[in-house]
Structure formats: structure tokens, C-alpha cells
Amino acid sequence: MYGIEAINAHNGWSIAVIGAGIVFTGLVVLSIAISQLHKLLLFWDKRDEFFKLNGRKVEEQSDITSPEQFPVDIHDVAEVYKPVFAKLGDSFQLADLYAIARKYNFPHPHLTIKEFRQAGIMLPLGDGCFKLNTELTQNQG
Secondary structure, three states, X not given: OOOHHHHHHOOHHHHHHHHHHHHHHHHXXXXXXXXXXXXXXXXXXXXXXXHHHOOOOOOOOOOOOOOOOOOOOHHHHHHHHHHHHHHHXXXXXXXXXXXXXXXXXXXXXXXXXXXXXXXXXEEEEEOOEEEEOHHHHHHHO
């Protein structure tokens, strides 16, 4: 017995349908797993925080606050940023300054950093490092 008769005699059609169903189910499970992979990676990146806190939220105490109304003059804005510069130290990377400004909800950190550079408040040190122009900020304060 060969061909269609053999397939019919040995339940070949039902085996083929079940096989296709298994493959389709596997593909659906794989696509769901891939679509949720970003959540797993985010958890993996923050696993230390998760295991240390045991589900409790701890508020970080900081002297950095964002005022409700930011000044217009860039030198006055530099006064608001002084705690941020103090936290960063003598030399810092722009990415670190940007991250702290975003963390404490300072408005438009990219534009503010650009204005600091143009006004000479921040001086380049090379290799992406910057420092605060203490001469200029002392004359303003």
C-alpha cells in the first residue's frame, strides 16, 4: 500500500494536522517571549535594586531641587545648577550632567547645557570632560 491509501490507513492526516498545530503553537509562544524580552532585560539590569529593597521603595535624600519657575538668565540658571555641579565634582562628562538634570526634572537639559557652554560657564577639558568656570560663577555670585 502506497500514497494516499497509506496515509488514510495509518492516520497520516491527523498526524500532519497535529504536527502543524504543535509548530504553530511553538511559534506563537516564541513570538510572545521575544515581545516581552525587554521587560526581562530591564529586570536583569535592575536585579540588585530589586533584591536589596525586597519590594520597598526608598526615597533618596538630596539637596538638589528643581524650582517651579526657572530663571531666564543663564547665569541665574547656573546658580540653580550649583548643587548638580557640586555633586559631579571638578571634572565631569556631559552625559553625567544630563543624567542628573533629567533625574531631578530640570527642564530642557540639552538646551541648558548648550547655553552653559556658549556662555563660558562650562569649559572643555578634552576627551568629553568639562569643568565649571569658577572665575565666572564667583564673579556672578
